[in-house]
Amino acid sequence: MTLEELCRQIPLEVRTAARKLGAEVTGGYASDLLSCVMAKAQEGNVWVTLQSHPNIVAVASLLNLAGIIITEGIVPGAATVEKAEQEGIPILMTELATFTVVGRLFECGVPGVD
Amino acid sequence: MPGITRAQELVYELKIEDVMTREVITVPPQISMTELREILREHRISGVPVLENGVLVGIISIEDLIKALAAGEMGATVEKKMTRDPVFLYADEPVVMAVNRFRRPGFGRFPVVDNGKNLIGILTRGDIIEGLLKKLEVEYHEEEIRHYRASHIFEDIVSDCTSLILRYNIVARDLEHAGEASSNIKLVLTRLEIPRQHVRRVAIATYEAEMNIVLHADEGGEIVAEVQPRQIVIRVTDTGPGIADIEQAMQPGFSTASRWMRELGFGAGMGLSNIQSCVDEMRLESPPGTGTFLEAVIYLNREGEK
Numbered sequence: 286m287t288l289e290e291l292c293r294q295i296p297l298e299v300r301t302a303a304r305k306l307g308a309e310v311t312g313g314y315a316s317d318l319l320s321c322v323m324a325k326a327q328e329g330n331v332w333v334t335l336q337s338h339p340n341i342v343a344v345a346s347l348l349n350l351a352g353i354i355i356t357e358g359i360v361p362g363a364a365t366v367e368k369a370e371q372e373g374i375p376i377l378m379t380e381l382a383t384f385t386v387v388g389r390l391f392e393c394g395v396p397g398v399d
Numbered sequence: 400m401p402g403i404t405r406a407q408e409l410v411y412e413l414k415i416e417d418v419m420t421r422e423v424i425t426v427p428p429q430i431s432m433t434e435l436r437e438i439l440r441e442h443r444i445s446g447v448p449v450l451e452n453g454v455l456v457g458i459i460s461i462e463d464l465i466k467a468l469a470a471g472e473m474g475a476t477v478e479k480k481m482t483r484d485p486v487f488l489y490a491d492e493p494v495v496m497a498v499n500r501f502r503r504p505g506f507g508r509f510p511v512v513d514n515g516k517n518l519i520g521i522l523t524r525g526d527i528i529e530g531l532l533k534k535l536e537v538e539y540h541e542e543e544i545r546h547y548r549a550s551h552i553f554e555d556i557v558s559d560c561t562s563l564i565l566r567y568n569i570v571a572r573d574l575e576h577a578g579e580a581s582s583n584i585k586l587v588l589t590r591l592e593i594p595r596q597h598v599r600r601v602a603i604a605t606y607e608a609e610m611n612i613v614l615h616a617d618e619g620g621e622i623v624a625e626v627q628p629r630q631i632v633i634r635v636t637d638t639g640p641g642i643a644d645i646e647q648a649m650q651p652g653f654s655t656a657s658r659w660m661r662e663l664g665f666g667a668g669m670g671l672s673n674i675q676s677c678v679d680e681m682r683l684e685s686p687p688g689t690g691t692f693l694e695a696v697i698y699l700n701r702e703g704e705k
Contacts, residue, residue: 304411319610320669323603324676328595336664340610343578347585347602364575372582 416490418530419520428478457481
């Protein structure tokens with residue numbers, strides 16, 4: 286399933302890098318602790334988090350993640366948005382809580398990494 | 400990247416002004432269709448915007464001309480035969496806007512205006528194709544040259560052991576730029592055609608080390624990545640508070656991070672154990688009062704796995 290399809294199904298609002306939504310999502314990982322993401326998330330995964338500061342873009346970019354879903358209606362600041370556009374990392378937003386988003390990702394057939 | 404081509408990306412990146420034709424031939428509304436025919440023939444074009452006192456009022460094409468010819472109305476003015484209030488595009492819109500507009504039948508060209516609605520160009524499908532091809536060609540050449548230069552360094556330089564040393568200064572507490580050193584190391588290694596799995600391991604190790612300096616070393620520090628033909632050596636030094644109990648610091652979950660760091664998702668206590676789990680050799684020293692020194696080695700074996 287691609288990010289574009291997930292945006293419709295869950296649904297998610299696209300905040301950055303709309304041009305990169307065609308990528309196939311290889312799996313998902315959810316955590317607000319950056320080092321856990323560094324240790325576990327795999328290339329092409331979508332990452333579900335509450336964090337919204339610029340460093341999440343660095344993490345996603347270093348791991349070649351497909352995109353970041355920011356939950357609970359949190360809106361990333363200008364620095365995060367600018368960096369994400371630069372690095373071509375899609376940031377997707379939703380009012381839903383992390384638990385719900387992960388549940389819907391599973392229903393869409395996006396597997397966990399373990 | 401699966402599912403999406405560079406050309407598809409470019410239609411979002413390129414702006415209409417990057418690909419449009421800037422020298423626009425226009426006609427005033429008062430000329431006759433016969434005069435229009437001469438203008439189209441002379442310039443070998445199939446349509447023109449109609450301007451009255453510099454303001455875009457219509458667009459007229461060869462199709463309108465054929466209709467007028469069939470109706471025996473070549474003496475009529477352009478004003479009578481043109482399409483009024485034509486659909487136009489803004490110069491600073493992405494090319495994808497134009498691509499979507501061209502999907503609808505009946506449109507051969509769009510006038511392009513600036514934010515003051517002054518006509519500054521015209522766009523056809525041909526302009527888009529030509530613009531994309533030019534950009535792709537330029538990018539292809541640039542990346543080819545970068546790749547060639549980078550991946551041939553070790554062949555072109557003759558020595559008993561050639562290595563490439565990348566040095567990065569890390570500024571303390573600068574969360575805005577935190578992660579840039581590891582991003583740059585990753586970029587260099589990719590250009591050097593180091594296999595992806597190795598690049599991933601180096602990226603994780605340098606990111607964790609970089610964040611340790613940013614968060615804990617008040618004076619900042621330095622990351623040096625030395626790329627050798629068979630291994631990559633990472634050396635990280637800082638003059639921060641040092642580590643009181645290294646064994647304890649290595650335990651997953653142990654952290655000295657302050658509350659604000661944890662709220663931002665740092666300080667999971669996983670940094671050092673992450674580094675250890677993705678490198679082949681690791682040495683950590685922190686004599687009291689002198690800061691911290693970390694050396695990690697990643698072997699460039701074929702499999703890429705540790």
